[in-house]
Amino acid sequence: MKKLFGVLLSVVMMVGCVGCGTGSGASDVPDEITIGFAGTLSGENALVGEYQKNAIKVVENELAANDGCIEIMGKKVKVNIALEDTEAKPDICANVYRKFVDEYKAVAIVGPNESSCALAAGPIAQEAEVPNVTIFATNDEVTKVGDYVFRACYLDPFQGKVAATFAYDDLEAKTAAVLFSNADAYSKYLKDAFVEGFEARGGEVVAIEEYAGADVKDFNAQLVNISTKDPEVLFLPNQVGELPLQIKQARGMGIESTLLGGDSWDLTTLVDVAGKDMVEGACYVAPFSSSDTSEAARAWVKAYHEIAGENPGSHATLAYEALHIVLGALESLETYDGSSLKDAIYATNMDLPSGNVTMDEQGNPKKNAVILKYKDGIGEYVATVEAE
Secondary structure, eight states: OOHHHHHHHHSSOOOSOSSTTOBSOOTTSOSEEEEEEEEOOSSTTHHHHHHHHHHHHHHHHHHHTTTTEEEETTEEEEEEEEEEEOTTOHHHHHHHHHHIIIIIOOSEEEOOSSHHHHHHHHHHHHHHTOOEEESSOOOTTGGGGOTTEEESSOOHHHHHHHHHHIIIIISOOSEEEEEEETTOHHHHHHHHHHHHHHHHHTOEEEEEEEEOSTTOOOOHHHHHHHHHHOOSEEEEOOOTTTHHHHHHHHHHTTOOOEEEEOGGGOOHHHHHHHOHHHHTTOEEEESOOTTOOSHHHHHHHHHHHHHHSSOOOHHHHHHHHHHHHHHHHHHTOSSOSHHHHHHHHHTOEEEETTEEEEBOTTSOBOOOEEEEEEETTEEEEEEEEOOO
């Protein structure tokens, strides 16, 4: 476990650092560094930004226990986390990355949350040779941008397969239907992975219906077609801003299929807008459950709850873990430059709230998934699926 994460576990450990910028470290290590954080602070997914701000606050509290410093090559260095809003829009996200590179001179970038934003902004980090750890960008193509782009989450092919296997094996469904957005990379690739996985298990996908992005508000035509097929499972791999209407309209026309989703379902705003009754019994894939009993998970849940007054979900947890992946790599440096930091991120081996995390040669972490099921508006733990 990396040095800074140990601060969380001991909660009040106040050690070592008298002041930042001190120590016998190499002269090329600066007194202060900035990590850029590309957050989702406004727009339909603005609640994600609240979770991210809470995660940042936990990390800042950990840093405060060491006077805001980490140790890099024997030198105490002050860490600043610069939070900027991507609005969950690819063009805005690209501008934020340019700001991090040109104005903040960031040593690394954490974020964004969305695959479409990561695909638009990743090339900027790659060209500048600034390591980038994306948060919830599950699309398979994200880290193929280059060797400076990483992620803190699992990939869509994995979570799609997990959802398909759960539908066939645990829900014992033999038929399924899908409603997805053809304007969203996350939705399209998750749909593909689910369909492939479900059919590979022996299931039949009886209907695949699509719509053209977040501006669509009427799904009745697609849902009528799905209703006529009477699937046992309806898979909705869509963004949280779109899901409540889809759920309400599906239930409103009498579709009784078990609802199944990806990790975009792991937001309280879904329950708030759709209603507890509408989501009751729905299942979804997520990277983290606050009922995890590991030492790292319990410490994280406690620290987050003290700040937010609630337990953390997957969005907060992955934001926290992405920051720790960067901080842990910085603490392990033997040479201070972007290439060495990139290599240190590839060498990640950390016990984090969601489990032990290592990186493969593509910059993707080996991570487990959990299945959660809504009961009285709360996603309750059902099962853990081990990373492949």
